[in-house]
Amino acid sequence: MDFDFPNPVKIVQRTARDFARQVVAPLVPAMEETGKFPKPLIKQMAEVGLLGLVTPRKYGGSELGYLARTVAIEELSKVSAAAGIALQVHHMQAAAILDWGSKAQKEKHLPRLCRGEYLGTCAITEPTGGSDLLGMASTAKPDRGGYVLNGSKCYITNAHLCSSPLVVAKTGDGSRGLSAFIIDKGAPGFSLGREEHKLGLRGANTGEFFFKNCRLRQESLVGDEGEGMKVALKTIGEVGRPGMAAIALGILDASYDEAVKFAKGRTLYNKPISNLQAIQWGVADILTDLETAKLLCYRASWLKDQGRDCATQMTMAKLYATEAGLRASRKALEIHGGCGAMMDYPVQRLFRDAMVCVSAGGTTEVAKIVISRAALA
Amino acid sequence: MRIIVCVKPVPDPSRFDKLRLDPETLLLRRDEVPPVINPLDRNALEAAFELKARFKGAVTALTMAAPNAEEQLREALALGCDRACLLTDPAFAGADTLATARCLRAAMRKLGAFDLVLCGGHSADGSTGQVGPQLAELLGIPDITHVLRVSVSGRRLRAHCRLEGGQAVCETTLPALITLDHEANAPGLTPMTGLRGALKKKIACWSAKDLGLDAKTVGLAGSPTRMLNIFTPPSRRKGEILQGSASEVASDLIGRLRRDALIDGGAR
Numbered sequence: 001m002d003f004d005f006p007n008p009v010k011i012v013q014r015t016a017r018d019f020a021r022q023v024v025a026p027l028v029p030a031m032e033e034t035g036k037f038p039k040p041l042i043k044q045m046a047e048v049g050l051l052g053l054v055t056p057r058k059y060g061g062s063e064l065g066y067l068a069r070t071v072a073i074e075e076l077s078k079v080s081a082a083a084g085i086a087l088q089v090h091h092m093q094a095a096a097i098l099d100w101g102s103k104a105q106k107e108k109h110l111p112r113l114c115r116g117e118y119l120g121t122c123a124i125t126e127p128t129g130g131s132d133l134l135g136m137a138s139t140a141k142p143d144r145g146g147y148v149l150n151g152s153k154c155y156i157t158n159a160h161l162c163s164s165p166l167v168v169a170k171t172g173d174g175s176r177g178l179s180a181f182i183i184d185k186g187a188p189g190f191s192l193g194r195e196e197h198k199l200g201l202r203g204a205n206t207g208e209f210f211f212k213n214c215r216l217r218q219e220s221l222v223g224d225e226g227e228g229m230k231v232a233l234k235t236i237g238e239v240g241r242p243g244m245a246a247i248a249l250g251i252l253d254a255s256y257d258e259a260v261k262f263a264k265g266r267t268l269y270n271k272p273i274s275n276l277q278a279i280q281w282g283v284a285d286i287l288t289d290l291e292t293a294k295l296l297c298y299r300a301s302w303l304k305d306q307g308r309d310c311a312t313q314m315t316m317a318k319l320y321a322t323e324a325g326l327r328a329s330r331k332a333l334e335i336h337g338g339c340g341a342m343m344d345y346p347v348q349r350l351f352r353d354a355m356v357c358v359s360a361g362g363t364t365e366v367a368k369i370v371i372s373r374a375a376l377a
Numbered sequence: 378m379r380i381i382v383c384v385k386p387v388p389d390p391s392r393f394d395k396l397r398l399d400p401e402t403l404l405l406r407r408d409e410v411p412p413v414i415n416p417l418d419r420n421a422l423e424a425a426f427e428l429k430a431r432f433k434g435a436v437t438a439l440t441m442a443a444p445n446a447e448e449q450l451r452e453a454l455a456l457g458c459d460r461a462c463l464l465t466d467p468a469f470a471g472a473d474t475l476a477t478a479r480c481l482r483a484a485m486r487k488l489g490a491f492d493l494v495l496c497g498g499h500s501a502d503g504s505t506g507q508v509g510p511q512l513a514e515l516l517g518i519p520d521i522t523h524v525l526r527v528s529v530s531g532r533r534l535r536a537h538c539r540l541e542g543g544q545a546v547c548e549t550t551l552p553a554l555i556t557l558d559h560e561a562n563a564p565g566l567t568p569m570t571g572l573r574g575a576l577k578k579k580i581a582c583w584s585a586k587d588l589g590l591d592a593k594t595v596g597l598a599g600s601p602t603r604m605l606n607i608f609t610p611p612s613r614r615k616g617e618i619l620q621g622s623a624s625e626v627a628s629d630l631i632g633r634l635r636r637d638a639l640i641d642g643g644a645r
Contacts, residue, residue, distance in 0.1 A: 007448040008572045011455065014389075014413060015567045022566075049569025062569040072569075 005071070012053075012068040016075035019048050025079045031203025032349065035195070037086060037161060038203075046116025050076070050087055054239075055094050059110035066304040070246040070297055077250025078257075081353035082203035084250055085360070086119060088243025089157040093120030093166050095239040096180070100223035100231050105182060109164060118163035122240075123153040123209055124232050130155070131366045133168075133178060133232060140169040140179060140216065147171070147181070147221075149189070149214040159207030160195060167209070168228045178228030181220040189214030200352035201360075236361060237311040237370075238304060241318035244361040245297045248318075248325035251354050252290040255325070258347045259283055259332040262339070273335075282331045289324035296320050312374040319367035325354040378434035378529070379491045380425045382458070383481060383509070386412035386442050386449045387502040403607045405502070414449045417497025419456075419564035420557040424527060425495050426457045427562065432529065435459040437488060441469055441480045447580060454575035455567050462488065466584040471597030474503075478511035480595055483588035485516065493534070494554040498523055506556070513554040520554040521547045525561050 005013065027038045045051050053069045055061025069091060077084030094113050097105055113120050128135045138151025149169055156165070164184050171179040183190060193208025223231055263274035263283060273279045300313035329350040333340035336347050358364055388396055388410040395409045414422075425436045438453035440446050441464040450461035464480050472480070485491060494513070499506035506522070513520030525544065526537040529551070538545045539558050585595055593599060619626045634640045 007451050008576060010411065010448055011452050011567055011572060012569055014411075015569060018566050047568070048566050049572075053569065057570075057573055060570075062571075063573050064569060068569075 005067070008064055009068045009071055012064055013071045013075060015048060016050065016072040017078075019044075019050070020076050020079035020083075024076060024083050027083075028080050028203070031080065031082055035197055035202045037082070037158075037205045039161070041083065041086075042116045042119055042161065045087060046114065051090060051116050051119075052094075052114035054091055055098065055110050055114050059098075059106060060114035061094075061110070065301075066242065067298060067301040070242060070249070070301040073243060073246035074249040074253065074297075077247040078253045079250075080203065081247050081251055081350075081357065082201045084247040085157055085201055085204045085243075086161070088240070088247060089122065090120040091243060092122045092235050092239045093162075096122060096166050096222065096231055096235045097182070099234060100180065100227065101182075102219070102222075104219065105222065109182065112163075119158040119161040121156055121158040121162045121165045122232075122235055123156045123159075123165050123167045124236070125153060125155045127152065127154050131362055133229060134175065136168070136170060136178070138167075138169040138211065140171050140181065142171070143215075146218050147179075147216040149181070149183070149211040149216055151211050152193070153209040154193075155196065156207055156209060158205055159209060160192060160205050165209070166222060166231075167211075168232050169211075171225055171228070175229050176226040178232065179225045180222040180228045180231040181216055182222055183211075183214065183216060183220060187214055187216070198356060200349070200354070200356035202349075202352075234311075238314055240361045241367075242297065242301055242304070242314045244357055245293070245300070245314070245317040245321040248321035248354065248357050249290075249293055249297055251325040251350050251357065252286070252293055252321070252328050255328040255332040255347070255350050255354075256283075256286050256290050258345070258350065259286055259328075259335045262332075262336050262345075262347075266337075266339075279335055282335050286328040286331055289328050293317070293321040293324045312371055315362070315367050315370045318361060319364055319371065322354070322357045323364060326351075326358055329354040378428055378432040378493060379489075380428060380434060380436045380493045380495060381485060381488065381491050382418065382421050382425045382436060382438050382453070383494065383496045383512070384418040384422070384438050384440050384449060384453055385415045385497070385500050386440065386446045387415045387500055389413045390416060390501045398607060398609065403604060412446070412449065414452060415497050415500045415502075417499060417501075417557060417559055419497075420559060420561045421495040421497050422453060422456055422458070423562045423564040424524075424555075424557055425493075428493070428527070428529065429457075434492075437462060437491075439481060439484055439488075440464065441472070441477055441484075444582075450580050451572070451575050452567050454578050454580075455569075455571035456565075457571070460578070460581070462581040462583065464583050464588065466586075466595075468585045468592045468596045468598075471600065472595060473600035473602035474505050474507040474511055475601060476595050476597075476599040477508050478515055479599065480585075480588065480590065481508070481512050482515040483590050484583060487583070487588060492551045493529075494518075494552070496554065496556045498556045498558050509554060509556040516552075516554070518552050518554055519549040520556070521549060522556045523558045524555045525558050527555060527561075 049062045052061030057063045073084050126136050140147040140149045164182050168180050189212045191210045196206040263279050266273045296317040300317040303310035332347050333351050392410045397406045399406050436458045438458040438461040444465050496509035521536045523539040524536045528535050532551045535548045
């Protein structure tokens with residue numbers, strides 16, 4: 001077995017690391033303070049090639065695959081998990097269009113997404129919940145050769161930064177009763193709601209969509225009518241969850257670095273606290289969680305690049321990495337003692353970000369349902 | 378303009394804290410720290426791309442290194458090089474700066490005519506800064522080091538060079554070799570969009586035999602430099618904690634700094 005990354009992935013890793021340090025890190029304090037995503041960052045991510053990582057070159061992407069995407073999001077999230085989620089959700093819309101979109105939709109939207117004219121997003125979650133797809137209330141009723149959309153979406157990442165989001169709504173009953181659409185923001189009847197104030201991932205934009213008699217043309221449909229469930233499940237399962245797992249990897253990396261730095265630098269009883277066994281055990285737990293999560297995430301991403309079934313592995317990677325991210329950031333916080341409660345230390349941000357990652361893309365409990373279904377099938 | 382840029386894979390300087398010396402072989406243990414393009418070589422590449430944008434032509438990246446240096450050459454291609462050439466042979470191992478320069482000269486002769494050779498001012502690991510000037514000497518062309526700015530008009534090259542406490546403006550004729558200072562430009566990040574294309578390009582891979590070099594003139598055998606020992610010097614720094622009130626500690630500290638002539642008002 002070769003556990004070494006292929007050359008392009010190593011280069012992507014280094015470039016993403018340099019980009020995170022040079023471009024993203026200076027933006028983090030303002031993102032934390034205001035909760036706003038810095039819009040110039042969209043073009044900067046496009047210029048270095050981050051926005052088109054999984055998009056074919058013929059549409060302006062770099063076509064480097066999902067392992068490269070995972071390490072890029074990980075490196076970005078080491079510095080800013082908020083920037084990580086903006087990128088990962090952007091990739092979700094690109095992947096959905098690539099997998100299900102018409103030739104015209106691909107040619108229209110993919111180059112614009114790669115160029116960073118705006119960020120992408122997938123709007124599925126509603127006030128009734130995110131994982132209960134059949135419980136969604138938004139409807140798209142056939143009308144005069146198109147559809148009329150009514151309803152709302154909430155907790156949508158990049159809501160105020162996108163231009164033509166992918167939206168899933170009911171066109172009928174049952175699992176064949178959902179359909180996906182690409183909707184232009186300027187469409188009459190489509191309005192934006194508030195920007196959410198979050199505990200963590202501050203600086204990532206999260207918002208609401210409202211649709212009131214919003215008229216859609218037939219060409220807005222992504223895939224066939226009734227395929228919305230497939231579009232949503234594949235996109236969440238194979239792109240969204242590994243994206244959240246990669247963000248959690250970044251949080252794990254940063255938690256490890258912060259814990260080690262503090263443990264070596266903080267003196268107690270005239271010695272660094274790294275000499276204390278209680279601290280050593282904490283650092284050992286963080287490192288073991290980090291390495292385990294990496295193996296799960298990288299292998300799941302590799303499976304996707306090989307074109308093999310990966311949804312269950314992606315879900316396991318998401319479940320383990322986000323829970324491990326929470327454990328590790330909490331342990332790192334505890335190693336900081338009283339300093340961990342101070343906003344001057346980045347470890348508090350890691351803990352808050354890790355809290356949000358556990359529920360984003362499906363809660364731990366939903367992940368266990370998905371995994372157990374595969375195990376017991 | 379036909380430009381050759383010498384690039385060297387070095388351990389990532391941002392992770393130098395992880396570098397260890399092998400006590401047996403006295404060599405760096407590089408497995409903990411992945412290689413990157415030597416940072417000053419990125420300045421050289423950037424300067425090459427700026428010249429190419431103005432004068433057209435082609436940029437070739439050249440390195441003498443282990444086979445896994447293909448990664449750095451792929452990156453150089455993704456950055457904008459037109460072709461890349463890897464000189465690799467077990468016989469090249471242990472080369473000092475002169476033996477390295479001999480290999481590079483042989484490769485340049487094989488590559489054909491060129492107008493300009495660009496090198497980083499020095500490598501982040503060895504830091505000798507000798508390969509560039511030695512290579513120029515072997516090629517029989519002029520060289521200008523520590524270059525901050527370069528311009529070309531016809532066959533004349535003008536360069537602003539860093540000196541201690543100032544700058545010099547030098548002029549020479551092409552072909553020439555220059556070594557770049559870190560303030561020469563601001564190298565960009567490797568664009569991921571160029572990577573797929575870079576993977577498709579063929580990298581020329583040449584051994585000592587391909588270059589027509591006698592094994593006695595390359596690698597350790599061809600190196601007049603002998604490494605006798607390498608060690609980490611013992612730290613002479615000694616921490617001392619001053620005791621007393623804030624004003625007592627402050628005046629004690631100022632007294633000590635003056636005594637050691639570290640601030641004005643002390644012994645000269």
